[in-house]
Amino acid sequence: MFDGFMRHSAMLLIMGLALGIAACAGKDDVSAIDVEQQAFDDLRFAIREVIDDPLREMEALSLTNELIESLHHLRERVTERRRRVVALNENYDTSREEFEAFFDEIEVDIQANRVDAIESERALLAALTPEERKSLEKVQTKAMKAAISTIQSI
Amino acid sequence: MLIALFTILLLGGSSSFVFDYIADTRDNIKIVVPKGERQKAALGTLKTMKKSERAYRKHLRKAGKELYKALDLPDDVESELHGVWTNHFAEVQRRNHEMLDLRFELREQLTREEWGAIFSSDSAEQESLPPQS
Numbered sequence: 001m002f003d004g005f006m007r008h009s010a011m012l013l014i015m016g017l018a019l020g021i022a023a024c025a026g027k028d029d030v031s032a033i034d035v036e037q038q039a040f041d042d043l044r045f046a047i048r049e050v051i052d053d054p055l056r057e058m059e060a061l062s063l064t065n066e067l068i069e070s071l072h073h074l075r076e077r078v079t080e081r082r083r084r085v086v087a088l089n090e091n092y093d094t095s096r097e098e099f100e101a102f103f104d105e106i107e108v109d110i111q112a113n114r115v116d117a118i119e120s121e122r123a124l125l126a127a128l129t130p131e132e133r134k135s136l137e138k139v140q141t142k143a144m145k146a147a148i149s150t151i152q153s154i
Numbered sequence: 155m156l157i158a159l160f161t162i163l164l165l166g167g168s169s170s171f172v173f174d175y176i177a178d179t180r181d182n183i184k185i186v187v188p189k190g191e192r193q194k195a196a197l198g199t200l201k202t203m204k205k206s207e208r209a210y211r212k213h214l215r216k217a218g219k220e221l222y223k224a225l226d227l228p229d230d231v232e233s234e235l236h237g238v239w240t241n242h243f244a245e246v247q248r249r250n251h252e253m254l255d256l257r258f259e260l261r262e263q264l265t266r267e268e269w270g271a272i273f274s275s276d277s278a279e280q281e282s283l284p285p286q287s
Contacts, residue, residue, distance in 0.1 A: 039155070067159055067163070074162075074163060081172060082172070086175070086273075090273040092261065096258065099254055099257075100254075103247070103250055107243075110243065110246075114166070117160060117163040117164045121225060124156065136155075144155045148155065148158050148159075151159065151162050152218075154162065
């Protein structure tokens with residue numbers, strides 16, 4: 001009877017551990033992408049709440065979507081940069097000139113990105129009144145805070 | 155959140171600083187390079203790389219704060235934004251070149267085989283190498 005109890009307890013413990021691990025894994029799987037998505041949804045919701053004028057609201061939403069898209073592209077480009085530098089570095093014979101050429105490519109990319117980012121930032125701010133701008137900056141949901149931390153690590 | 159996102163976009167990704175991962179190969183150097191003067195020299199180079207990386211991260215936080223402030227200014231203060239960004243980008247270039255020099259310094263301290271064992275992306279040999287003494 002004692003053996004049966006021990007076996008039963010051990011099984012419960014294993015099941016508990018397995019469920020715990022599964023729950024943790026599931027949580028981690030959804031966190032990064034889902035929190036980011038939630039943050040962007042919160043931002044869109046805040047824009048709809050804050051801007052009364054339907055035309056400006058539509059413009060602000062469209063520019064925000066462009067900004068989100070730009071961040072996705074930045075992440076892809078950074079991943080590619082990482083891949084390239086690993087490939088260049090692993091070759092013992094890669095010359096300094098090859099690295100310099102790679103740096104030049106990054107420079108062109110960053111410069112182009114800068115022009116686009118400033119233009120769209122100015123366009124978005126122009127679509128908002130100073131009061132709307134202030135109100136939007138005040139909106140900080142949990143998802144927004146968490147998403148900024150992950151996006152910062154791009 | 156909008157200004158924060160634009161700031162991140164303008165910084166061009168924190169990994170504009172591309173060699174930081176090399177500085178994290180300390181454990182592999184200890185495994186692959188026999189103990190002695192060469193290992194000591196290689197670890198010293200990695201230490202300098204790590205120091206440069208930390209300085210860059212510190213700069214990045216400062217540049218992020220400055221850009222955030224500048225982005226919040228009206229259009230007619232565009233020069234402020236341009237100034238902050240130009241300084242940031244000059245620092246990215248300076249640090250990348252500094253790390254490139256260190257990368258070549260490290261290359262001189264290691265043999266071709268050691269380099270392959272430490273940095274080759276498909277090197278299963280890295281896992282199987284016994285610790286050197």
